[in-house]
Every structure is written in C-alpha cells, then in structure tokens.
Amino acid sequence: MDSANSDSPRSRRQPGGPRASRKHTPKVNTKGLYQKALWQAFVKLDPRVELKNPVMFVVWLGTIITALMTINPNLFGPTPGDNLRVFNGLITVVLFLTVVFANFAEAVAEGRGKAQADALRSTKSETTARKVMPDGSVQSVSSTDLRRGDRIRVVAGDIIPADGEVLEGVASVDESAITGESAPVLKEPGSDVASSVTGGTRIRSDELLIRVTSDPGKGFIDRMIALVEGAERAKTPNEIALTVLLAVLTLIFLIVVATLPTIAYYVVGSSVSVALLISLLVALIPTTIGALLSAIGIAGMDRVAQFNVIATSGRAVEACGDIGTLVLDKTGTITLGNRLAEEFIPVNGHSLEEMARVALAASVFDQTPEGRSIVRLTEEQGAKVDFDTSKAEGIEFSAKTRMSGTHLPDGGEVRKGAVDAIKGFVRSRGGQLTPELDTAFERVSRLGGTPLAVCQDRELYGVIYLKDIVKPGIRERFDQLRRMGVRTVMLTGDNQITASVIAEEAGVDDFIAEATPEDKIEVIQSEQAQGKLVAMTGDGTNDAPALAQADVGVAMNSGTQAAKEAANMVDLDSDPTKLIDIVTIGKQLLITRGALTTFSIANDIAKYFAIIPAMFATAGIGSLNVMGLASAQSAVLSALIYNALIIPALIPLALTGVKFRPLTANELLQRNILIYGLGGVVIPFIAIKLIDLVVAAVGLA
Amino acid sequence: MKLADLPNGTLPVKLPESTFFLLTSQWRKRPLPLQLFLLLCLNLVTAPVVQAASGGELSRDNAYALGLLGLVTLGLCVYLFVVIFQPERF
Numbered sequence: 001m002d003s004a005n006s007d008s009p010r011s012r013r014q015p016g017g018p019r020a021s022r023k024h025t026p027k028v029n030t031k032g033l034y035q036k037a038l039w040q041a042f043v044k045l046d047p048r049v050e051l052k053n054p055v056m057f058v059v060w061l062g063t064i065i066t067a068l069m070t071i072n073p074n075l076f077g078p079t080p081g082d083n084l085r086v087f088n089g090l091i092t093v094v095l096f097l098t099v100v101f102a103n104f105a106e107a108v109a110e111g112r113g114k115a116q117a118d119a120l121r122s123t124k125s126e127t128t129a130r131k132v133m134p135d136g137s138v139q140s141v142s143s144t145d146l147r148r149g150d151r152i153r154v155v156a157g158d159i160i161p162a163d164g165e166v167l168e169g170v171a172s173v174d175e176s177a178i179t180g181e182s183a184p185v186l187k188e189p190g191s192d193v194a195s196s197v198t199g200g201t202r203i204r205s206d207e208l209l210i211r212v213t214s215d216p217g218k219g220f221i222d223r224m225i226a227l228v229e230g231a232e233r234a235k236t237p238n239e240i241a242l243t244v245l246l247a248v249l250t251l252i253f254l255i256v257v258a259t260l261p262t263i264a265y266y267v268v269g270s271s272v273s274v275a276l277l278i279s280l281l282v283a284l285i286p287t288t289i290g291a292l293l294s295a296i297g298i299a300g301m302d303r304v305a306q307f308n309v310i311a312t313s314g315r316a317v318e319a320c321g322d323i324g325t326l327v328l329d330k331t332g333t334i335t336l337g338n339r340l341a342e343e344f345i346p347v348n349g350h351s352l353e354e355m356a357r358v359a360l361a362a363s364v365f366d367q368t369p370e371g372r373s374i375v376r377l378t379e380e381q382g383a384k385v386d387f388d389t390s391k392a393e394g395i396e397f398s399a400k401t402r403m404s405g406t407h408l409p410d411g412g413e414v415r416k417g418a419v420d421a422i423k424g425f426v427r428s429r430g431g432q433l434t435p436e437l438d439t440a441f442e443r444v445s446r447l448g449g450t451p452l453a454v455c456q457d458r459e460l461y462g463v464i465y466l467k468d469i470v471k472p473g474i475r476e477r478f479d480q481l482r483r484m485g486v487r488t489v490m491l492t493g494d495n496q497i498t499a500s501v502i503a504e505e506a507g508v509d510d511f512i513a514e515a516t517p518e519d520k521i522e523v524i525q526s527e528q529a530q531g532k533l534v535a536m537t538g539d540g541t542n543d544a545p546a547l548a549q550a551d552v553g554v555a556m557n558s559g560t561q562a563a564k565e566a567a568n569m570v571d572l573d574s575d576p577t578k579l580i581d582i583v584t585i586g587k588q589l590l591i592t593r594g595a596l597t598t599f600s601i602a603n604d605i606a607k608y609f610a611i612i613p614a615m616f617a618t619a620g621i622g623s624l625n626v627m628g629l630a631s632a633q634s635a636v637l638s639a640l641i642y643n644a645l646i647i648p649a650l651i652p653l654a655l656t657g658v659k660f661r662p663l664t665a666n667e668l669l670q671r672n673i674l675i676y677g678l679g680g681v682v683i684p685f686i687a688i689k690l691i692d693l694v695v696a697a698v699g700l701a
Numbered sequence: 702m703k704l705a706d707l708p709n710g711t712l713p714v715k716l717p718e719s720t721f722f723l724l725t726s727q728w729r730k731r732p733l734p735l736q737l738f739l740l741l742c743l744n745l746v747t748a749p750v751v752q753a754a755s756g757g758e759l760s761r762d763n764a765y766a767l768g769l770l771g772l773v774t775l776g777l778c779v780y781l782f783v784v785i786f787q788p789e790r791f
Contacts, residue, residue, distance in 0.1 A: 052791050054784045058777065065770070076770060077755075077763045240788045247784040254781065258774050274770065 033111045040107035041100045054247045055290025056102045058254070062278040063095040069275050076274045087633050088275045090700060094640040095282060101647040102291030109298035109655060116305050117225040129161040130154070132209065143199075144216045155207040162199040164210035165189075165561050171206035173197060175557075175572075185558065196561045213561045236318040238590065239297055242289070242597065249601075250285045257281040268619045276615050279636045283607035283643055288600035289593075291647045292654040296596065299655040300589035308572040309554070309582060316568040319551050320586025323486055324532030326579060327523055327550070330492035330499070333537065333576035334474055334506045339450060339466040340373040344381070345443070346462040347436040355462040356381035359454050362405045362416040365394025370466055371404075374416075414456045416464065419495075422453035431458030445497030448505055468502065475507040477580055480662035482509065486583065487532075489523055491515040520546040535583060537576040538563055552586075554579050588657040591668065595658050595676040596650065602680025603646070610639040610688050627689045630696035637700060638692040642684055645691075740776075744768045 044050070050057045069075050070092050073084035081087070127143045132151040143161030146152065151167065154160055160173070172184035175198065184204045189195055197210060235243065257280055261272050297314060304311050311317050328334060346355040360378035363371045364385055391409035398404075403417020403425065415425055419441045423433055437453065440463040444451035450466040478488050490511040492499045499513035512519050524534045524546055535552035538544070539559030544566035547553030555567035556574035564570050571578050606627075613625040614632035629635035663671065728735050744765060751771070752764035759767070784791055 051780075054781060054791065057780070061773065061777065065773075075763070075766045077759050077767065235789060235791075243788045243791060244785055247781050247788070251778060251781040251785070254774070254777060 030112065030115055033108065033115065037104055037107035037111045040111070041103035044103035044107065045099065050099070053102070053290060053294070054243070055250055055285055055287055056099055058250055058285060059095055059102075059282050059287060060099050062282055063092055063099060066092040066095060066275050066278055077271065079273045079275075080270070081273065081633075084273075084275075087637075090637055091275050091279055091640060094637065094644050095278075098282065098287060098291075098640075098644040098647065101644055102287070105292050105295040105647060105651045105654060106298070108651060109295035109302070112655070113298050113302050113305075116302055121225055127159045127161045146212050146216060148212055148215050150212045152210050152212060153207060154203050154210060156203055156205050158203050160197050160199055160201050160203060160210070162212045162216070163214045163561070164197050164199075164212045166195045166197060166208050167211050168209035169207050171208045172204045173201050174204050175201045196559065196564065198557065234314070236297065236314045238318055238593065239293065239314075242293060242593065245597075246286055246290050246293075253281055253284040257284070264616065268616055272615060276611075276636060279640055280611050280615065283611055283639050284604055286597070286600040286604075287643055288603060288646055288650065289597045290600075292596055292650060293593070295651065295654045296589065296593050296657075299657065300585065300592075302655075303585050303588075303657065304569075304582065307578065307581060307585065309578065310570045310572065312568050316552055317582075317586055318589060319533055320535065320583050321588075321590035322533050323535045323552060323583050323586065325487045325489060325527040325534045326481065326583065327489050327491060327520065327527075327534060327536035327546075328508070328579070329537065329576060330490050330494065330502060331468075333579075334490055334508070335468045335470050335502065338369045339468045341370070341377040341464050342449065342467040343465040344377070344462055345440040345465065347440055348434050348460050348462075350461050352381060353383065355454065356383035357386065358414055358456050358461045359383075359416065359464060360385060361387070361408065361456070362414040362454055364389060364392070365406055366397075366404055368397070373466075374464060412457055414454070416452050416454045419451055419453045419463070422455050422460070426455050426458055426460055429458035431455070431460065434460060437463065442497060445495055446501055448498060448501035450494060450498060468498075470502060470506045471577070474577075475505070478507040478509075481580065481583070482507075483662050483664055484587065485665055487527075489527075491520060491523070517542040517546065521549055524549045535579055537571075537579050538567070539574070552579075552582070554582065584660055585657075588660045591660070591672065592654065592658045595672050596654065598672060599650075599676040599680035602677050603643075603684045605681050606684035606688055607639045607643065609685075610635045610692075627685060627692070629689070629692045634692050634695045634700070635688075637695050638688045641691050641695070642687050646684075646687075740769075740772055744772060747771060 045060070047057075047060070050060045066088055070085055070088040073079055073088055128140050129143050129146055130138045130153045131141045131146065132153055133139055138153060146162050152161065152164070154171075156171070166187050166189045168189060170186065170188045173187050174184045187195065187197055187208060196213075197208070199214075257277050260277065260280075264270070264272050300317055301311065301314055304317050344352055344355050344359060346352055356378040359374055360383045363374040363378070366372070366374070387409050393407040395403075395405045395407065395415070397417070401417070402421040403415050405413065405415035405417075407413055413429075415422060417425075419437065423437070426433065437460055441451045441453070444463055444465045447465065448468060448470075450468060452464040452466055454461045454464060481488055487510065488508040490499070490503050490506070490508040492502070492511065492513055492515060494502070494513055496513040499511045503511035512523060520536070520538075520543070524536065527534045528549075528551070533551040534549075535554070536546060536550045537554045537556065538547045539556035541560045541562040543555075543559070544562040547555060547563055548566040552569065553567035554569045554571055554576075555563040556576065557564075557570055557572045558574040569582065609624060609626055610629060613621055614629070614635040617632050625635070627635075629638065658672075661668070661671070724735070747768035748761075748765045751767045752759055752761065755764065
C-alpha cells in the first residue's frame with residue numbers, strides 16, 4: 001500500500017457480518033464422500049502407493065507374510081501352539097484393516113480436498129471471450145485459448161474468462177462466485193485496489209478492456225485446485241522431518257524385532273513365531289501418526305481454503321504456524337478504516353462558523369468517506385457553500401502534496417491536509433504560523449485521531465479531528481498473539497503521536513510512524529535477521545517486494561496483480577485481519593501433528609506390556625502381564641485390534657485439528673504432554689483390557 | 702546399442718541377442734518382476750546356508766522361506782535407510 005497514502009481514504013470491501021457466521025460461498029459437496037473414500041482405501045493398497053508411506057508399507061508387508069503363515073503356519077519352521085491357522089488369520093485380518101483404515105484416513109482428507117477443489121472449479125467454466133486483435137478487431141475465442149498478454153473486452157453480463165488487469169473502462173463486477181460477497185465491486189484501470197479482475201467473476205455494468213495475466217490452468221484458482229486435490233502437494237519441511245523420525249523409529253524397531261529370536265533362543269531356549277514378531281513390530285512402530293500424517297496436512301490446506309484464502313503452497317500454510325512477527329497496516333487492519341470528522345478546533349481567533357465554512361469549501365469536491373464526513377459536520381454547524389461550485393476547481397489529494405482542496409472562483413485557494421503540509425503551504429503564501437495550531441495538533445494526536453489542518457490562502461483556520469476507531473476485540477487478539485509468542489508491528493503513515501496512541505490502544509508491541517514502503521522491507525529483513533518468520537498483508541504494487549520478502553505474504557484479492565504474484569497467499573475476501581486467523585490455522589496444524597505424534601509414541605508402552613509377556617510366557621515373566629490379559633493369543637490380538645481401531649477413532653481429530661488455545665509455547669507443551677502424552681500412556685491400557693475381555697468372551701483366542 | 706557392446710564374451714552362457722535385448726528393455730520398463738526373480742536367485746545361495754545353520758531341524762521349504770524372509774527384512778532396512786536419507790522422494 002502507498003505508505004504516505006496508507007491511511008488515505010480507500011474503499012476496502014469488508015465482508016458482511018462476522019466471518020464465522022458467513023457461509024463459504026462455493027459450497028462443498030460432501031455427498032458420497034465416505035463411500036468414495038472407502039473405495040479409495042482399497043485402491044491405495046497398490047504397493048506403489050504404499051511405498052510412499054514407510055510405516056504403513058511395513059504393516060502392508062507384514063500382512064502379506066502373516067497371510068502366508070495362515071495358509072501354512074509352519075512356513076518358517078515348526079511353531080508351537082494350538083489353532084495357529086485361525087490365530088494367524090485373525091492377525092492378518094487386523095493388520096489388513098490397519099492398512100485399510102490408514103488409507104481411509106488419507107482418502108477422506110483427499111476427498112474433502114477434492115470436493116473443495118470441485119467447488120472452486122465450479123467458479124470457473126469455459127466461456128467465450130472477445131479477444132482484441134493487434135489491429136483492433138474483435139474475435140470470439142474460447143477462454144481456454146487465451147494466453148498471458150492477450151487483450152480481451154468484457155461487457156455487462158459476461159463472465160470474465162481469465163485473471164487479468166483492467167486497461168480501460170470503469171465497471172462494477174460481481175465477485176460473489178469466489179468471495180461470497182453479493183455487493184458488486186468497482187473496477188478501474190491504474191488503481192492499486194481495483195485494477196485486477198479474477199476469472200469466473202461476472203461483470204454487472206458497463207464494459208472493460210482487460211489484459212490477461214495468466215495462461216490457462218495457471219491462475220490462482222487453478223493453483224489452489226491442484227493443491228487441495230493433492231496433485232501438487234509436495235511434502236512440507238515439517239512433514240519431511242517427521243517422516244524421517246518415523247522411518248528411524250521403524251528401522252530401530254525392525255532391527256530390535258529381527259534380532260529378538262536369536263536372543264530369545266539363547267535365553268529361553270524356544271523359538272518365537274514369526275507372526276508374533278510381526279505383531280510386536282506393528283504394535284511398536286508409530287502406526288497411528290504414520291496413518292494420519294498426510295490426512296493432517298491435507299486437512300490443514302482444506303481449512304485454509306474454507307477460510308476463503310488461496311495458498312500457493314503447503315509450505316506457506318505451515319510457515320504460518322511458526323510466525324514470530326506480524327507486520328500489520330494500521331488502517332483497515334487495526335482500525336476500522338473509515339475515519340470520520342469528529343470536531344473542529346478553530347485557531348487564530350477564528351470562530352467555529354468561520355472554520356466550518358472554510359472546511360466545507362475545502363471538502364466540497366472531496367468524495368472520499370473522510371471528505372463526505374467533513375461536509376456532514378460542517379452542515380451540522382450550519383455552514384453553506386457561498387461560491388459557484390461550477391466555476392470552482394477541486395484539487396485532489398496526492399501522496400506527494402499530502403493535501404487536497406479547492407480553487408475558488410475569485411482566485412482564492414482553500415486547502416486541508418496533513419498539518420506539516422498545510423504549514424508549508426501557508427508559509428509559501430507568506431502567512432504566519434501560530435503555536436495554537438501545534439497545541440491543537442498534539443491534542444488530536446493524543447486522542448489517537450488524525451489532525452487535518454485547514455487554511456485559506458495565507459490564513460490558518462484550525463484543525464479537523466478525524467476520529468479513527470480501533471476495531472473492537474483487536475486488543476484481545478493481540479494479547480492472544482503475544483501469549484503465543486508472536487510480536488506485532490504496526491505500520492502507519494500517521495504522525496508519531498497518533499501512531500503511538502493507536503499502538504497503545506490496540507496493544508501492538510511496536511509501531512513505525514510516517515512509514516514508507518522501504519520501511520516495510522527493512523522491518524521484515526531486521527526481524528528475519530533475528531531468526532524470526534515474518535507475515536504481512538499488502539495490496540499495492542509497492543507492497544510486492546515486501547510480500548515477496550516476507551515468509552508469509554497475504555495479498556488482498558482486491559489488490560494489484562503484482563502484489564498477488566509476489567504473495568504466497570491470496571485472501572479472496574480482502575480482509576487484512578484474516579492474517580491473524582491464518583496464523584491460528586498454521587499453529588493448529590503444527591499442534592495437531594505434534595499431539596498425535598506424542599499420542600502415537602506414548603501408546604507403545606501399553607502395547608509392549610501386552611505383547612512381551614505373551615511372547616515369552618515360558619520365560620517366567622508372567623508378572624509383566626500387569627493388565628491380567630486372558631491368554632497370550634488374546635493379548636496379542638487385543639493390542640493389534642486397539643492399534644487398528646485407534647486410527648479411524650482419531651480421523652475426526654486429524655481432520656478438524658486439535659482445539660486451538662492461545663497459550664505460550666511452554667504452556668501448550670505442558671498441556672499437550674499431559675493430555676496426549678499421559679493420555680496416550682493410560683488410554684491403551686484401559687482399551688486393550690476391554691478389547692481383551694471382549695476377545696476372550698467371544699472366544700476368538 | 703551396438704552388437705559389439707553385447708557382453709556375450711563375458712557371460713558364462715551365450716545368450717541369444719534377442720533375449721538380451723528383451724531383458725534390458727524389460728528392466729527399464731518393468732523392473733519389479735526382474736528384481737523379484739533376482740531375489741529368488743539370491744535366495745538359492747542363502748537358503749542352503751540357513752539350512753546348514755539349523756542343524757537339520759528345518760526342512761528345505763522352511764530354509765527357503767526363512768532365507769527369503771531374511772532378504773525381505775534386509776530389503777526393508779535398505780528401503781528405510783533410503784527414506785531417512787532422501788525423505789523428499791516419499
């Protein structure tokens with residue numbers, strides 16, 4: 001965003017109502033999801049697919065070996081025991097179900113992603129585009145034939161065929177297909193916030209000349225579709241690290257189990273059944289997290305998409321969870337953004353009426369919300385326009401002059417704008433400054449408002465107090481972020497005093513007043529130099545370098561194409577506050593993964609106590625059978641059945657994520673170790689005992 | 702591949718050229734059946750060792766099965782090492 005202009009009037013589209021109450025517009029159709037997932041669970045038994053998941057591949061191989069041992073129980077040498085064929089058969093069935101449940105978890109998550117992708121895809125349909133040829137003639141082509149750089153003309157009623165940038169024309173566009181907002185948005189060329197259009201949206205009035213900015217299948221929505229469908233889902237760094245950990249654990253347990261018979265033969269003097277060894281291996285390797293790992297990742301992407309945010313990589317979503325610093329704009333993010341004139345403070349002995357008259361003259365051509373609110377306040381004071389507006393000329397606000405105003409028909413000049421700029425204007429006209437102006441400026445700034453000075457030619461009239469309201473509840477959200485260890489930095493074009501007051505009121509950790517776009521990059525670089533990950537939002541072309549520099553850059557959908565290209569996420573609702581929610585989703589993703597890993601590994605203890613006494617019953621370690629399980633066979637079966645059933649039982653948790661609580665990293669660690677660590681130790685003891693009672697009662701073993 | 706490149710001179714048996722081409726092309730197209738075949742061939746070496754070590758307790762079938770199980774376990778170890786060192790491939 002233009003920094004000097006960062007707090008200038010700008011019509012930001014705010015979503016209607018609280019976000020939680022709004023429905024995601026491209027509705028996700030989950031009909032038949034579970035039937036399809038069940039079918040996919042069997043399709044995924046293909047060894048080439050299973051190879052992608054090391055833990056489940058080991059279980060899959062184990063299933064084949066126990067299946068062979070069901071056919072011939074003495075395949076690997078004479079094995080002691082009764083009913084071995086039935087016992088091995090039961091082990092095979094349970095192991096097979098473990099693999100199927102793991103595939104099912106992944107298939108459900110993928111199915112939800114696909115449903116999400118279908119919903120997104122429904123916003124894109126093949127349409128006919130009017131392509132403007134280099135000679136100016138218009139040719140009808142299919143939207144799929146459009147290439148980057150092509151120029152197209154769209155008229156009222158058309159669906160915009162591709163992402164693009166407006167070159168000519170002013171039109172209102174209905175973006176409800178992607179954002180859910182029914183109010184049309186004004187699109188015009190050259191503007192930071194309104195010059196980009198998205199394919200799939202509908203033009204409501206007038207016409208536009210658009211330059212296509214993406215090749216077919218390369219637009220934002222296409223990228224998101226590929227991502228939620230899993231087609232382009234590359235493993236994120238955290239997933240890779242966890243995969244390595246799981247493979248190391250699996251390898252260690254494989255070596256332990258493979259060398260166990262030798263030691264057992266030496267100590268106990270009897271051989272151990274290979275089926276029992278496989279059961280022990282499967283019980284010990286972290287099957288729960290191995291089965292749910294990819295489902296957790298896909299569900300995380302899905303949650304971001306449900307929030308109407310398009311992420312270009314899973315890496316970006318995950319990085320959100322590790323964010324250390326949030327760089328936020330003041331206007332529209334921390335404050336409501338629609339600043340309204342609250343009070344006139346006359347100086348130089350002028351009366352309130354005189355000041356209201358000059359303020360009205362300076363604002364009569366100003367169509368920004370601030371300008372209109374000034375006009376309203378002057379009318380409340382009884383001021384009237386006392387010149388012929390058709391002969392007067394409006395002077396627009398610019399970031400360079402930082403003031404706007406009117407050339408009066410009699411040659412007079414009225415101006416309103418930043419106090420420094422107006423001081424310069426008055427001085428240049430030979431006028432005198434007054435300390436009263438500084439007092440008024442300070443007073444307004446200390447209230448957290450924006451002071452606008454008003455003058456006519458060389459005469460200062462006073463200061464307008466523009467009230468900026470901090471968004472309700474924003475302080476609590478920053479408090480939450482601080483507890484989570486996230487630092488917030490506010491950037492504003494306002495003066496130092498106003499910025500400090502707003503920063504104090506909103507509870508941000510740091511602020512930068514009178515900021516320029518370069519300041520943004522500097523802040524990001526200095527935070528990154530301290531080893532922190534930085535997130536920021538932006539919508540203007542001059543935000544693009546900072547968006548690219550930030551670890552998580554969220555561009556507003558209403559922003560320019562350059563900003564959207566540089567960012568790794570695009571918010572379809574153009575709501576800058578959403579950055580805070582995205583951080584929450586990222587943290588939730590990481591916490592869920594951590595919690596389930598802890599749970600999975602903690603489960604090992606109970607399974608160990610179930611299987612080892614059963615395996616070496618003859619060695620006189622029966623006292624290790626602390627759960628008092630009915631028999632050796634029922635103990636092994638119970639542990640394996642628990643191992644299989646815990647996967648579908650945890651699918652809902654993997655898909656919805658662990659409930660997020662804004663706690664510090666230490667508190668979170670303690671809490672999760674207590675719930676998922678201690679719970680992971682205790683729950684299987686109870687569950688295995690219960691399953692054992694059922695197994696013994698049914699007479700399975 | 703030129704005919705001169707064929708390693709007929711180095712192989713203990715003289716392979717017909719067509720068989721050699723078939724093997725090399727199949728190795729590229731579908732390596733798994735050939736790998737399984739080589740695994741079974743390797744087991745021809747392992748199984749007698751297993752049987753000899755068991756002191757006659759195991760039948761010949763058991764020895765072959767155990768030899769194969771050992772090779773599968775070894776293969777699994779190699780696979781897990783590949784996962785640990787090149788996790789991005791999985």
